[in-house]
Amino acid sequence: MARRDTPLRRLKYRLLSRLPGQAGLNYARKLRKLDAPRAEAQMRAALEASAGGICIDLGANMGVHSRTMAARAGKVYAFEPDPWTAARLRENLSDLPNVEVIEAAAGPEAGTVHLYRTPDFDSDRETQSQSSSLLAEKRNIDREHAIDVEMVDFPAFLEGLEGEISVIKMDIEGAEVALMEALLDHPVLERIGHIFVETHESRIPELAPRTEALRARARGLSRPVINLDWK
Structure with a gap:
């Protein structure tokens, strides 16, 4: 409640x-x-205004938000690095021709990275997949067992797209800090309309100072509109 x-x-x-x-x-x-209801309303308004545009779901998981985006956008890119979760995501969104699933993490550079699942991942994969993280410091992951996944250079990926990027949703379990720092320093930022981010400093206290610095920088921007209080 x-x-x-x-x-x-x-x-x-x-x-x-x-x-x-x-x-x-x-x-x-x-x-x-x-502020979650206000953030949700802001996202709905942004999606309403994105008819025919490009939307990106980072940390798409089972595809709930990707499906919402697809109802308005011309094209949706749904990023999901975990191979098990990405397979479910493809199944869930198979009826949507304007959604492309990218089985990779989005980051500030390209490479191969460790993805840490929770200790209970195998007992309830659909629920537990929501908490997987690229950061070993996150409190609810299993540091002893990680899988290697691809990381895409996300600023470069955005540069390769034609046209404006209407909405980016980012729920990537702590990796949002490094990615947002890179985006805020990149010229492609000017082509983005809205960014909605869930931050995770309560799970990864080491990120708190950098997250607060991001909030200060975001407040000084008129474009894109950045909401770091999503969810």
Whole structure:
């Protein structure tokens, strides 16, 4: 059940988010989650305005958001690095001719990287696949067992597309920080309309300073519109 958004609750979370360490990060996340309905509405509006354009789903998983994008976009690129999950994604979206599944991670450079699944991945793959990460520091992954996956140079991938990129959704379990840092320094940024990002500093506290720096940079931009409080 969603938490009710009230001025008192916001004040409580804002004050408690100043606590040091993990406690403060957890309350900062609670505060951002109060903005989830606003972020969802912003994404719906962006997708409505993207008719015929290009949309990209990074961390597509089972394809729920890819399908929503496909209803409006001319072309959707759905990135999913895990081979098991990518196979399910192709099955789920096989009826959508305007969706292309790319079995790879999106990153600041091309190469081969480790993908860490959760310890319980084999017990419930569909649910557990949502938490797989490229970062060994993430708290709910199995550091002892990783699979090698391809990483695509995402800024270069965007450069190779023709036309404007309407919407990018990014839910990549901690890897969003390095990728957003690269995008913010790249000329292709000017061709993007909206970017919606779920950040993961509550799971990876080491990312907190860099995530806050990204928030400061995003606030100074008029294009693209960047929402780092998605979900």
